[in-house]
Amino acid sequence: MSAFDDLMQFQRETEALGQIAGRLGWDQETMMPDGAAPQRAEEHAAMSRVLHARRIDPRVGEWLEKATPVTETDAAQLRHIRRNFEKTAKVPADLAAAIAKTTSLAHRTWAKARAEEDVAAFLPVLSQVVDLMRKKAVAVSDGANSYDALLDDYEPGMTGETLAAMFDALRPRLVALREAILSKPAPAALSQAFDEAGQLALSQKLAKAFGYDTDHGRIDKAVHPFSSGSGLDVRITTRTNPLDPFNCFYSTIHEVGHACYEQGIDRDYLLSPLGSGVSMGVHESQSRIYENQLGRSRAFTGWLFGQMRDQFGDFGIADEDAFYATVNRVSDGFIRTEADEVQYNLHVLLRFDLERALMAGDLAVSDLEAAWNDRFKADFGYAVDMPSNGVLQDVHWSEGLFGYFPTYTLGNVYAGCLNTAMRSAVPSVDADLARGDATTATQWLRENVQRHGGLRTPQDTIIHATGAAPTEAPLLDYLETKFGDIYGL
Structure with missing residues (x-):
């Protein structure tokens, strides 16, 4: 040999x-x-x-x-x-x-x-x-830079300085969009309880609709939803909340995005360095495009509305258009994983700045809760009410995952670029999603991103799929167009 x-x-x-x-x-x-x-x-x-x-x-x-x-x-x-x-x-x-x-x-x-x-x-x-x-x-x-050394574990080649510049470009338009939306009347919210068995049953349908292979995976419950494994054994978790079934449904779709990336990698790469996702930013691009650009689209929520009516009966939302607005409702909230698309990245930017300060020694752990609460009040305009809604809400720091948080927003940026390229290449995406069929979208992602695993660098993976270097512009344009339509801006 x-x-x-x-x-x-x-x-x-x-x-x-x-x-x-x-x-x-x-x-x-x-x-x-x-x-x-x-x-x-x-x-x-x-x-x-x-x-x-x-x-x-x-x-x-x-x-x-x-x-x-x-x-x-x-x-x-x-x-x-x-x-x-x-x-x-x-x-x-x-x-x-x-x-x-x-x-x-x-x-x-x-x-x-x-x-x-x-x-x-x-x-x-x-x-x-x-x-x-x-x-x-x-x-x-x-x-x-010591923080860059940790960031490199999750996004090889990326630096905190580069991310800070990207995030600085995101923040003004996100804040302006948030303020414009919150000045308008909010769509109706869900106002009844949804039984756990029904949520889990529908989450199984959603996983199947997005191509999750349960012969090589399984769905369990966890406090913090996650995906685990690669190749022939890729498992996901979700969680339920009787007053918020979207938490279950979109956690499931999100984790299916991660899992389908791992399941979609060329089997020739099995148990090799190329046999898993190339970076957490690219990984997050898959989970976020599954969850948001596909799962929260007007086309797919129209299908989901019918599925919820079949599962739970009349739940107080009049029609598909009203349901689309409810799914994409922008409202105050503390929890990153439950945040709407407009505000989600503001949650990530908070964590990015705090963990950089922790690693640099500019912020003591004993001062972390106060720093979190002060920053949250400044960014969102209201105070954290309890630690599980604040500094204790995420599992990442307990597991030593410093450098991980910024890849969530980087994944959103990548997803914005991929969504633009995918819809240009596959005009039938919305027609298929309206039937609850995400196959054309997920096949494009599998062919252009997922099957290649770690073959290319993270940036080159996105360039190969889209034909251009990633920037924040497609994500911001998508958000302004989508929510401008929903809220009549």
Whole structure:
């Protein structure tokens, strides 16, 4: 066997172990008994040590020196392995294990603190997580910007400065649109309870409509919906709220977008560096375009209206047009994952600025809640009423996912670009969505984005699909057109 073949066989086993580690996380979020948390933390730490050792195995360096790529795919595989090898080698094994163990424990502490509205119970372990992530950032950055080193884990090649410039361009038009909308009468809101069984039954239909393959996946419930796995085993979760079935429906569609990306990757890339999404920004582009540009479109909500009438009977919304406005209703709210398209990115920008300050040492963990509340009041005009609606609402920081939040808005930017290109290439999208059939849209996304996995860099993935470098303009134009129509602006 050649050095390249030896390397790829070794990498295949490493990828398989990574999938097992991911399954531990899925179980922790969905089915693990509370009392198992200390043992699960040890299990996470053990897996982290094994994976860390494999990723910096000296043989990987030797194989990389000797391996000769023959195809574009070979070159891409080596690019990913080399990047991961060099970054991982900079992180001491004890630090990697400490991060895995501490974040596993922190996750359970966060869940309990959130349920009990007890910020003080969470801050000590969050301080430990922040300290560990600062150490990792310093180790990886080689003296460069430490936040960029963490961001690079989720969006390779991206920098905080580039994102800040993009977000600064987004903010004025988003704020102006929000203010214009809130000056108008709001569409009717849902005003009755919707039973959980009915929500879950319809969410199964929605997952199928968007192409989720349940022979290679499953849908469970979790506090914070997520997608897990790649290749032949891709699982999603959703959640229910009796007064807000849209939470269930659009969480499901969102996570199906993530899952379909993983399920759609070329099977030749299975258990290789190319066999998963190329970045979280591109990943989020799939979940957001499924959820919003497709799932919240006038065409698809017309079909969904009929499905809800079949499932729940008359629920107080007169017709398809009124239902479309209700689905896209812009209103005050605290929760990022429940936010409308206009305000969602303002939630992300808040978190981006706070976590950059935490990593830079400009914001102490003890001051985080006050900083969050002050920023939220400034951005949204009203005060946070309780911690679960504020600093405790998201799971990410408990899991050490610093650098992750900005990829949500970057994903929206990518989705805006993809939506423009897709609708130009496939004029029948809305006619098909009106029948509850998202196939033409999802097939275009699979062919132009999903099947390629990690073959190209994130930016090149979007350029390949759309023919142009990504900018925020298509997203802003889409939002202004859509909500200008709904609200008569």
